[in-house]
Every structure is written in structure tokens, then in C-alpha cells.
Amino acid sequence: xxxxxxxxxxxxxLQYNLANTQEGLKIHRHEAPPEAVAxxxxxxxxxxxxxxxxxYLTSLGLDAVEHxxxxxxxxRTA
Numbered sequence: 001x002x003x004x005x006x007x008x009x010x011x012x013x014l015q016y017n018l019a020n021t022q023e024g025l026k027i028h029r030h031e032a033p034p035e036a037v038a039x040x041x042x043x044x045x046x047x048x049x050x051x052x053x054x055x056y057l058t059s060l061g062l063d064a065v066e067h068x069x070x071x072x073x074x075x076r077t078a
Contacts, residue, residue: 008039013048013065014072016057025054 002010017023027040037053044052048061057065 004035005039005042008035009043010068012036012039012043013061013068016061016065018062018065018069021057021062024050024056027054029053 012025012027015025025040027036029037032040040049040054041052043049043061044055046060047058048064050056050058
């Protein structure tokens with residue numbers, strides 16, 4: 001079973017645009033939900049993003065987003 005932290009991380013990863021890998025995310029501490037802020041920090045510590053407040057995907061992050069989107073597509077069409 002997935003933890004709520006893992007679900008938050010996946011949801012944040014799914015916000016990245018794979019059509020333009022030069023487009024990053026910026027998570028504003030004062031505006032974003034605390035779960036999103038914490039998820040962004042965890043993704044950075046895990047090496048999936050370039051900054052603790054979002055940034056760009058690393059190559060590992062890109063792989064994670066591709067797999068997440070594939071899984072979501074399968075679940076939605078099955």
C-alpha cells in the first residue's frame with residue numbers, strides 16, 4: 001500500500017510537463033499546501049528534482065514521471 005507521502009510525491013511528479021523538460025515547477029511555501037511543500041523537499045532529497053522547491057526533473061525524476069504517467073494511463077483505460 002502507498003503511504004500518503006508517496007501519493008503526494010506522485011501527484012507532484014505528475015504535474016511536470018514531459019512535452020517540455022525545460023519547464024520546471026516552483027512550489028511557493030506560503031501559497032502551496034504543506035503536503036506539496038514537503039513532497040517537493042522529499043523529491044529533491046531523493047534526487048528526482050533539482051531544487052527543494054520543485055525545479056527541474058533530474059534523469060531519475062524524468063524516469064519516475066514517465067512511469068507514473070504510464071501507470072495512470074493504464075489505470076484509467078483498464
